[in-house]
Amino acid sequence: MSGTFETRLAELGVTLPDAPVPAANYVPAVRVGNTLYISGQISQNDAGLITGKVGADLTVEEGAAAARTCAISLLAQVKAALDGDLDRLVRAVKLTGFVNSTPDFADQPKVINGCSDFLVEALGDAGRHARSAVSAGALPLNVAVEIEGIFEVK
Structure with a gap:
């Protein structure tokens, strides 16, 4: 089903x-x-996993691009959990983001x-959320970023 949020994504x-x-x-x-609680989504795109440590292998901008892929996966999980109807999403509530980074990266x-x-660009005010952003000495499969989310749905 294609609705308001999917139109904006398009x-x-x-x-x-x-x-x-x-x-x-x-x-x-x-x-x-x-x-709706969404398990951690790892940084990946059509080419595969986005790996490495931010602050050594990746720049802040490359890390942010990796985090964007996590947002897309989060929304894909929300859509799947809502039987394909993304417009049953009310709002993003909370994100917890983990960054595979060097010890001195801040x-x-x-x-x-x-x-x-x-999320704000795609969902407007419904994308505004509480958040934590923390460092991790390592993440599964050496991915650069992993993000979990909590969403209000109808």
Whole structure:
């Protein structure tokens, strides 16, 4: 089903991919009432995983681009959990972003802005959310960024 949010995504030149499948023993989404919890989405694009440490292998801008891919995966998971109807999404509530970064790197918020900025651009005020942005000494598969999200749905 194509609605308001998907129309905006199309205007941005973004088509949501199929929701990524879990890589281990967990589910991609859990709904409790009107709250949808989305498992951590890792940085990846059509070319594969986006890997490396921000501050050594990747710049802040490259890290932010990696975080943007996490936002797209988060929305793909939301859409899948809502039976293909993204317009049942009410708002983004909270993100927790993990940045695979060097010990002296201190710009995690700028990296996670890649996800936050995209959600606001794609969803408008419904994309505004609370957030944490933290460093990780390592992430699964050496990905650059992993982001989990909490969303209000109807």
